[in-house]
Amino acid sequence: MRRDLGWWALLAPAFLLMTAFYLAPILQVLAISFTEPTPGLGNYERLLTNPAVQRVIGTTLRICLITTLISLALGYALAYVIALASPRARRWWLLGVLVPLWISVLVRAFAWVTLLRRQGLVNQGLQSLGAIEAPLALVWNETGIVIGMVHYMVPYAVLPILGAMREIDPRVLAAARGLGASRGTVFFRVFLPLSAPGLAAAAMLVFIVTLGFYITPAILGGGKTLMAAEWIKLQILDLVRWGLGAMLASVMVVTILVLLGIFSRVVNLRRLFGAGA
Amino acid sequence: MQTFQQDCIALAERRFRRGEISRRTLFQALAGLGVAAPALAQDKQLVMVNWGGLANQGFGEFYGAPFMAETPGAKVLQDSSGPATGRIRSMVESGRVTWDLCDSSASGARLLGKLGLATPIDYSVVKREDVIGPGFAVEYGAAPYSFSSVLVYDSQKFPDGPKNWTDFWDLKKFPGTRLLRRDATCTLEAALMSMGRDPAQLYPLDTAAALKRVAELRKNLVLWTNGSESEQLMRTGEAVMGQIWHTRASVLFKESKGRFKYVWDQGLLQAGIFVIPKGNPGGALAQWLLASMLTRPEPQVGLLGLLGNGPTNPKAAAMVPAELRQFNPTDPENARRQVVLDGNWWGDNYQQVNQDYLDTVTG
Numbered sequence: 001m002r003r004d005l006g007w008w009a010l011l012a013p014a015f016l017l018m019t020a021f022y023l024a025p026i027l028q029v030l031a032i033s034f035t036e037p038t039p040g041l042g043n044y045e046r047l048l049t050n051p052a053v054q055r056v057i058g059t060t061l062r063i064c065l066i067t068t069l070i071s072l073a074l075g076y077a078l079a080y081v082i083a084l085a086s087p088r089a090r091r092w093w094l095l096g097v098l099v100p101l102w103i104s105v106l107v108r109a110f111a112w113v114t115l116l117r118r119q120g121l122v123n124q125g126l127q128s129l130g131a132i133e134a135p136l137a138l139v140w141n142e143t144g145i146v147i148g149m150v151h152y153m154v155p156y157a158v159l160p161i162l163g164a165m166r167e168i169d170p171r172v173l174a175a176a177r178g179l180g181a182s183r184g185t186v187f188f189r190v191f192l193p194l195s196a197p198g199l200a201a202a203a204m205l206v207f208i209v210t211l212g213f214y215i216t217p218a219i220l221g222g223g224k225t226l227m228a229a230e231w232i233k234l235q236i237l238d239l240v241r242w243g244l245g246a247m248l249a250s251v252m253v254v255t256i257l258v259l260l261g262i263f264s265r266v267v268n269l270r271r272l273f274g275a276g277a
Numbered sequence: 278m279q280t281f282q283q284d285c286i287a288l289a290e291r292r293f294r295r296g297e298i299s300r301r302t303l304f305q306a307l308a309g310l311g312v313a314a315p316a317l318a319q320d321k322q323l324v325m326v327n328w329g330g331l332a333n334q335g336f337g338e339f340y341g342a343p344f345m346a347e348t349p350g351a352k353v354l355q356d357s358s359g360p361a362t363g364r365i366r367s368m369v370e371s372g373r374v375t376w377d378l379c380d381s382s383a384s385g386a387r388l389l390g391k392l393g394l395a396t397p398i399d400y401s402v403v404k405r406e407d408v409i410g411p412g413f414a415v416e417y418g419a420a421p422y423s424f425s426s427v428l429v430y431d432s433q434k435f436p437d438g439p440k441n442w443t444d445f446w447d448l449k450k451f452p453g454t455r456l457l458r459r460d461a462t463c464t465l466e467a468a469l470m471s472m473g474r475d476p477a478q479l480y481p482l483d484t485a486a487a488l489k490r491v492a493e494l495r496k497n498l499v500l501w502t503n504g505s506e507s508e509q510l511m512r513t514g515e516a517v518m519g520q521i522w523h524t525r526a527s528v529l530f531k532e533s534k535g536r537f538k539y540v541w542d543q544g545l546l547q548a549g550i551f552v553i554p555k556g557n558p559g560g561a562l563a564q565w566l567l568a569s570m571l572t573r574p575e576p577q578v579g580l581l582g583l584l585g586n587g588p589t590n591p592k593a594a595a596m597v598p599a600e601l602r603q604f605n606p607t608d609p610e611n612a613r614r615q616v617v618l619d620g621n622w623w624g625d626n627y628q629q630v631n632q633d634y635l636d637t638v639t640g
Contacts, residue, residue, distance in 0.1 A: 224502025
């Protein structure tokens with residue numbers, strides 16, 4: 001008991017520092033949602049009554065879900081290939097997955113604009129091949145946003161899935177084959193269930209990160225799609241309705257905490273973030 | 278969202294990099310955003326806040342330095358944090374104000390004044406007769422420069438192009454993507470004029486009708502949030518016409534040798550308003566700084582030559598070289614074809630109306 005107390009005392013400075021300079025200011029900002037323009041729950045009432053607020057939440061959830069699903073599908077396929085590759089090839093694959101992570105999100109968004117616009121590489125290529133007559137609307141809409149966001153999120157999906165796949169004992173698969181299962185059966189009844197924790201972890205990670213996307217939608221959306229982060233920025237800096245902006249920020253923080261809470265019950269968080277099993 | 282001021286500086290930097298203008302011209306013109314001096318400065322320091330880029334250096338050399346020379350004991354510092362309305366609010370409310378003069382807007386000035394966050398302009402120091410119209414010297418700010426939101430179009434696509442906002446809204450006669458700023462100011466005025474409303478009787482705006490009109494364009498709309506974006510969207514043929522800042526429109530016009538044309542008719546003339554945050558550390562000296570910005574026509578003309586910002590001093594238009602007059606929004610010939618934006622109406626209604634506009638165009 002006394003020894004425990006000593007450990008807590010050692011933690012105290014870090015704890016106080018975080019509280020004073022990180023948690024307290026954040027809570028102070030979030031508290032504005034209860035005090036402005038009038039004290040009370042007026043801002044939160046708008047969650048139920050204001051179509052504008054509901055729409056920005058709906059748009060954000062829709063885009064994040066679509067992005068998560070596509071990123072998972074691509075990420076799973078990629079992780080599968082990487083997991084089965086030879087060690088040498090695996091290094092190259094991993095490098096290919098990681099390199100985009102190091103490129104600025106701004107650069108990537110502008111690169112997508114160049115590729116996807118009406119007179120961009122993709123449209124001109126397709127047109128010169130005769131595949132399409134008029135340019136496709138690939139950017140300045142939600143399609144463009146999803147393309148940009150998926151590109152950003154695929155590495156985040158690959159890594160946890162790959163981690164789970166590499167923990168699968170190959171002998172289990174061999175045993176299944178030996179017992180007469182077809183390749184398809186082995187995949188769907190053995191491999192997929194065993195890699196499911198990685199899939200769940202990837203889903204949660206990707207979804208949470210996409211909730212806060214700001215630059216990619218702003219550049220690729222042609223101004224027509226407002227997601228939560230940009231909407232909050234508009235309320236705070238331009239419209240000066242801090243109460244409303246702080247309300248949505250609070251909702252986002254709580255949503256993410258709740259998601260993490262559920263997540264930690266489903267998946268072993270310590271293991272996911274690299275702590276000893 | 279990028280403001281007009283940020284965009285001007287971006288534009289200047291680019292022209293400077295391309296070697297289209299010399300460093301000297303650059304700074305001369307940047308200094309066009311003001312300077313002169315009173316005698317009440319004793320060891321006082323003023324902080325001017327701009328939107329970044331070359332403004333910092335340019336204002337320091339050609340704005341701060343002359344003021345310091347003329348005003349013994351005064352010191353002018355530059356800050357490029359970008360004085361968004363929300364940032365000014367957080368500074369004033371925290372009680373630790375470090376800014377003296379901020380490059381804001383007409384609606385920003387009204388909103389800040391209403392919230393008790395700005396100092397009223399002292400018109401015994403700042404001279405109302407130094408500006409061309411009442412909208413340029415308002416209760417909580419004054420404008421040393423002007424700009425306009427005009428109709429630009431690609432004459433390669435439409436040799437007989439759109440002449441006004443009615444044509445802009447005519448998707449049958451002029452099919453293709455349009456650009457609007459993702460901001461209700463100027464957009465709603467254009468929408469109302471497109472319906473044949475009298476440009477002289479726009480205010481108070483019929484926002485319901487205007488928003489409905491904007492919604493008609495939704496499928497053919499790309500919304501820009503910074504000036505270089507609007508320019509690039511026109512240049513690359515993503516859009517066939519747009520409502521963009523005249524500075525960007527004239528760049529397109531010159532660069533394309535007239536392929537991209539723009540019309541002053543029904544353009545929205547706006548004031549580049551500076552505000553003084555409440556409780557600014559430099560006190561009344563900031564009023565003198567502002568006064569000197571308004572009173573000198575020469576640097577204002579220099580600014581026009583560089584960035585295209587229109588002068589607001591009534592003596593300036595006559596000093597503009599003949600070849601520049603077509604690009605000057607406050608040239609009498611151009612000004613009479615435009616509509617002056619009512620900053621006070623917008624200051625009173627911006628929060629609600631801009632939210633409604635965002636709801637109309639996004640989703």
